[in-house]
Structure formats: structure tokens, C-alpha cells
Amino acid sequence: MPEASETGAVEVEAKPRPPLSRNTLLRALVELQTWWREAIVGQTDHARTIENVRVESLLTSRYIFMTLMSAGIAILGLLLSSPAVVIGAMLLSPLMNPIIGTGFALATGDTHWLRRCGKALAVGSALAVLFCALIVVSSPLQTVTAEIAARTRPNLFDLLVALFSALAGSYALIRGREGTIVGVAIATALMPPLAVVGFGLATANWTVFGGALGLFITNLVTIALTAAVMARIYGYRSGLTERQSRLQSLVIVTVFVALAVPLGFSLRTIAWEANGQRIVNQEVADAFTKRARVDQPVVDWDVEPVAITASVFTPEFRADADAEIARRLERRLGRPVTVTVDQFQVGTDPGAAEQAALAQARAREAAEASERQIADLAQNLALIAGVERNDVMVDRESRRALATARPLEGLRLAGYRELERRLGRTTPGWTVQLRPPLQPLPTITLDGDKPDDSGTQALSLIEWAARRTGNPVALSGPEAALAPLVARLELAGIQVTSRAEPGSIVTATWTLN
Incomplete structure (x- = not known):
């Protein structure tokens, strides 16, 4: 019987809580399952989601066009080592749609839809790789940049990124939050690895090719299987029997393990090298x-x-x-x-x-910056001259760059000189010389015995073209106007011949050596 305390209150002896029984846990699990089925699965619009995913995951002209544009932007961003451009390619890439569609087709047992998604993936991936390879073959830039190298060593973390991204993307589609797919597209980065595969194919660099292909396959398989699991959790019914469903679950787990093991070893190698770098730093110090x-x-x-x-x-x-x-x-x-x-x-x-x-660090940084400047100058000069990079002469000692331009339709001497001026303004401290093709020289108009404004500009252009090409010039026109023109050109080191003719203009022609 409870005893009374000095204050008159009755003290009740506390009874210990009984331990949770197995039946209690099973009941809680049943209640949780019932709540999930009624409150979550029951409120999901399965038909609408399936229709939306199906429409976006098939092979269409829009899908092909956007895949090619995304691939082109991705490979250019990788060659330029520009993360901003690469991110733009990720946003445009439509590859996420057929991969998610593959997952939903697996979950629902729709083999026809699965085949169509597989076709879309195969065609899109092949076109992206070939298009990127074509751009690389046509490009003078074929160096493995930091952006390219970063996509050649897949590891376990890449699998986890794809896994979490697929969970987020599938949830967003199922719950009607399609805007989240933009972030998922950036996180998984499906197009850049394909672009690197194209780079490896074009340059016959099979190490780059294999590493990037491994990263793409890791992302593809992880996203598709994760989407299938999420779809089944949210009640997207499969036409498979219970035995087939269990077999499918076993296959999914097996594939994840098969991917995780080699990627885990790759991560272990990266971790070992990072620790090794720390040891090297310590021992040298x-x-x-x-x-x-x-x-x-x-x-x-x-x-x-x-x-x-x-x-x-x-x-x-x-x-x-x-x-x-x-x-x-x-x-x-x-x-x-x-x-x-x-x-x-x-x-x-x-x-x-x-x-x-x-x-030394400042000197090294200055040297690296100077080398980048020289490389950019030579590349830009080759582009405006319409020649290969090896055809550009770069004299580091005198800080001079020279190229002989090919004839470009519609471009006159004034255009070549303007291109040279523009490039020269972007590289202060360097002398840029663009040797133009031998095109007709302009006419020098006169105001009395002297060139007018237009004639002065024409004379300046003739002087520039003659100095760049090294060819002599012949002038013909009024005798009183010829003498000062000849004197000016000879002072500039140009060989000039003249012939007096009546008229009010001075014509200039090349005298070929």
C-alpha cells in the first residue's frame, strides 16, 4: 500500500515500462505501411507522371537537336577549360529524360517503352560522341585540359553523386516538382563525359576515352536503376510477377555492388595518392x-x-x-x-x-602568364590569317609575331590591316604583323598637288601593304604630286618607281620581284 509523506502526499511507486515486444514493432510497421500507401501513394497522380515522363523520354527531332547543341557547347567548354560553358551544356542536355524513362519503364514492366528509351539513349549518345569528335578533329586545340582530365577517373563518389541526384530527380517528377531537374542535370553532368569520349576518340587517346566512358556508364546505370526503385516505392505497379519482381530487385542490387567495387578501388587509389602527397611534403620539409x-x-x-x-x-x-x-x-x-x-x-x-x-613564385606565375599570352597570340593570329598554328612565326626575343594571310573572299587590304591592329591592341608589348595577299592597291586622290583626306588614308594603306609584303610599288600620275609621294615611300624603305601621267589622281600597282 502507498505510504504517505510528511506533507500528506501519497507517493506512488513508479513502474518500469515494459520492453517493446515484437508484435508492437510489427504493428508499428503495418501502420507506417498503411499510412504510406494511403497518404503518399494514394495521393500520387501516377497516370499524369507516367505520361509526362513518357513524352519527354522518346526519340524526337527536338531531342536530337538539343543533344547535338549540348554536345557542341560541352566540347568547346572542355577545350577552352571553361567551367561556365560546360555548365551551360549540362543545362541544355536532354539525356536525363530517356534515362529516367528507362527507370520508370523497368518499374512498370513496359518493355515497349523500355526499348524506345534505349533507342533514344543509344542514338543520342552516339550522335553526341561523333559530333564532339568531328569538332575536335576540326579544331586546332587538342590538348587535354583540366576540365577534360577531371572526367577520366570515375570513383565511388561519382556513383554517390549520381545516386543522390537520381533520388532527387525521381522525387521531383513524382511529386510534380519538375524544376528541380535543372539542378539534377548540373549535378550528374551527363553530357561532359560523353564529350570527353568524343575527344578521346578523335585524338586516339584511349585512356581518356575509357575513363570518360566509365563515368558516363556509371551515371547512366545509377540514375536508371535508382529511378526504377523510387518508382516502385511510390506505387508504380509492375506487370511482373512477384517472383520476377524479386529477381529484378536482386539484379538492381547486384549491379550497384558491381559498380561500387571497382569505383571504390579507384577512390582508394586517389585517397592513397593524396595521403602520399602529404607524406612527401612532410619528409621534404x-x-x-x-x-x-x-x-x-x-x-x-x-x-x-x-x-x-x-x-x-x-x-x-x-x-x-x-x-x-x-x-x-x-x-x-x-x-x-x-x-x-x-x-x-x-x-x-x-x-x-x-x-x-x-x-620565384611570382617569376613562375609571370612566365606562365607570358606563355599563355604567346599561345593565345599565335592561335588568334593563325585564325585571322586563315592558316595553321605552325605557320605562325613567333620571335620571343624581339616579341614579334608574323603570319602570311590566305586570301579571304570579300576582305580587302584595309580589312587585313584592321585585323592586325585589333590583335595588336590585345597583346601590348608585342609587334603583330599580318602579311596580306597581293590585292589591288587603292587610288590616291588629290587636292591640287597633295593627297586629300581619302588619298592620305590610301597612301598609308599602300605603305603598310608594301612594308608587310616587301614588294616594290609603281606610281603613276601628275608629276608635281609624284615627287613627295615617292620620297615618303622611299623613306619607309619601300622600292618605288614612278611615271608621270596627266590626270587628277595617282594610281598605285605592284611591281612583282
Whole structure:
């Protein structure tokens, strides 16, 4: 019987809660299933969603056009290493639609729809790869950029990105939130890997080809199977029997595992290399005094032995640094290594090493910027001249670039000179020279015995063209006007012949060597 306390209140002994029984858990699961079926599945417009997905996932002229445009933008963005352009290609790409459609076709057991989605995917992917390969073959830029290299090593994280994106995209379609698909298209990036496949095909770089194809297949299969799972969870009924349905679930799980295992090994390799880079940084720094400063060591993991190069600014030179660092790294990495450390001896003043390292970094950055400027200048000059990059002469010492232009229909001497001026304004400090084709020279109009405004411009153009081509010029016209014109051209180093003729203009022609 409960006892009364000093205050008169009756104390009731607390009884322990009974443990959750198996029946209680089963009842809770049944109630949750009932709620899901009635409140979620029952409120989903299955017919509308199926119709929307079906319409967008089939092979149409719009689908082909948008695939080609997306592929073209993607490969140009990759060649230019421009993330903004690549993102634009992701937004345009319609490849997500037939992949999601494949998932829903699997969930509903619609084999006819599944075949049509497969056809759309196959045709779209093949056209995208071939179109990108054609652009690369036609392009003077065929270098593996950072944007291209980033899509050649798929790993487990790429599978997870595709998985989460497919969950979000399927949910958005089922719940009527189609706008979310834009973000999903950016996250999964289906078109850039296909564009890199085209790049690898065009350049016969099978490492790039295989890596990018692996990334695309990873994204495709993961999205399709995830969409199928989501569709089944939301009650999209399949025409399969219960046994076939269980078999399909087993196949989906098996495929995910088959994808995850090699991608997991790839991720493990990337993680090992990242940890190895940290070890290299540490051992190189430990080999010198605390006053030394080490530039980021460069490690080439793809060669045997592993090649390591570094620059160190130190007040104390160490003759045995390479051998000592190599011995430590071989013990910690478990692989043979070769180490090359360029040591730059600096003063013992505090901050001397930091100042030297900063000066070298600035010099390296300036050199890299200068090389990029030279490459851009040569490429742009080749484009406006209508020639190959190898046909452009670049003199780094005198900072001069020269190209001989091919005849372009409708472009006159004034147009070639304007192209040269525009390019010259974009590269200050450089002399840009575009040698034009031998086209008819302009007529010099006169105001009395002197050139008028139009004639002065014509004379300037004749002088420019003659200096660029190195060809002599013949002038004919009134004798009083010829003498100063000949003197000006000869002063510019141009060979000139003249012939006096009556008239009010001076005509100029080429005198071929």
C-alpha cells in the first residue's frame, strides 16, 4: 500500500515500462505501411507522371537537336577549360529524360517503352560522341585540359553523386516538382563525359576515352536503376510477377555492388595518392631547417620508380638531401622513388627564404602568364590569317609575331590591316604583323598637288601593304604630286618607281620581284 509523506502526499511507486515486444514493432510497421500507401501513394497522380515522363523520354527531332547543341557547347567548354560553358551544356542536355524513362519503364514492366528509351539513349549518345569528335578533329586545340582530365577517373563518389541526384530527380517528377531537374542535370553532368569520349576518340587517346566512358556508364546505370526503385516505392505497379519482381530487385542490387567495387578501388587509389602527397611534403620539409621554405613538391605516381621534384629555399645547403629524402619516402610509401630537390641558398636573415620563395613564385606565375599570352597570340593570329598554328612565326626575343594571310573572299587590304591592329591592341608589348595577299592597291586622290583626306588614308594603306609584303610599288600620275609621294615611300624603305601621267589622281600597282 502507498505510504504517505510528511506533507500528506501519497507517493506512488513508479513502474518500469515494459520492453517493446515484437508484435508492437510489427504493428508499428503495418501502420507506417498503411499510412504510406494511403497518404503518399494514394495521393500520387501516377497516370499524369507516367505520361509526362513518357513524352519527354522518346526519340524526337527536338531531342536530337538539343543533344547535338549540348554536345557542341560541352566540347568547346572542355577545350577552352571553361567551367561556365560546360555548365551551360549540362543545362541544355536532354539525356536525363530517356534515362529516367528507362527507370520508370523497368518499374512498370513496359518493355515497349523500355526499348524506345534505349533507342533514344543509344542514338543520342552516339550522335553526341561523333559530333564532339568531328569538332575536335576540326579544331586546332587538342590538348587535354583540366576540365577534360577531371572526367577520366570515375570513383565511388561519382556513383554517390549520381545516386543522390537520381533520388532527387525521381522525387521531383513524382511529386510534380519538375524544376528541380535543372539542378539534377548540373549535378550528374551527363553530357561532359560523353564529350570527353568524343575527344578521346578523335585524338586516339584511349585512356581518356575509357575513363570518360566509365563515368558516363556509371551515371547512366545509377540514375536508371535508382529511378526504377523510387518508382516502385511510390506505387508504380509492375506487370511482373512477384517472383520476377524479386529477381529484378536482386539484379538492381547486384549491379550497384558491381559498380561500387571497382569505383571504390579507384577512390582508394586517389585517397592513397593524396595521403602520399602529404607524406612527401612532410619528409621534404623535415630534411631542412625550419627557416627553409619548400615549394609544393610535384609527384608523378604513374612512373616506376615514383618521380618527385621540389624546390627548396634554404640558408644551409645539404648535399645528401636527395638520397636522405628518397630513403625515408621509400620506407613510408613502400615504393621505390627518385627525388630531385633544387636547392636555392638564401641569406640567414629572418624571412629571406620566404622572400626568395615568393620571388620565384611570382617569376613562375609571370612566365606562365607570358606563355599563355604567346599561345593565345599565335592561335588568334593563325585564325585571322586563315592558316595553321605552325605557320605562325613567333620571335620571343624581339616579341614579334608574323603570319602570311590566305586570301579571304570579300576582305580587302584595309580589312587585313584592321585585323592586325585589333590583335595588336590585345597583346601590348608585342609587334603583330599580318602579311596580306597581293590585292589591288587603292587610288590616291588629290587636292591640287597633295593627297586629300581619302588619298592620305590610301597612301598609308599602300605603305603598310608594301612594308608587310616587301614588294616594290609603281606610281603613276601628275608629276608635281609624284615627287613627295615617292620620297615618303622611299623613306619607309619601300622600292618605288614612278611615271608621270596627266590626270587628277595617282594610281598605285605592284611591281612583282
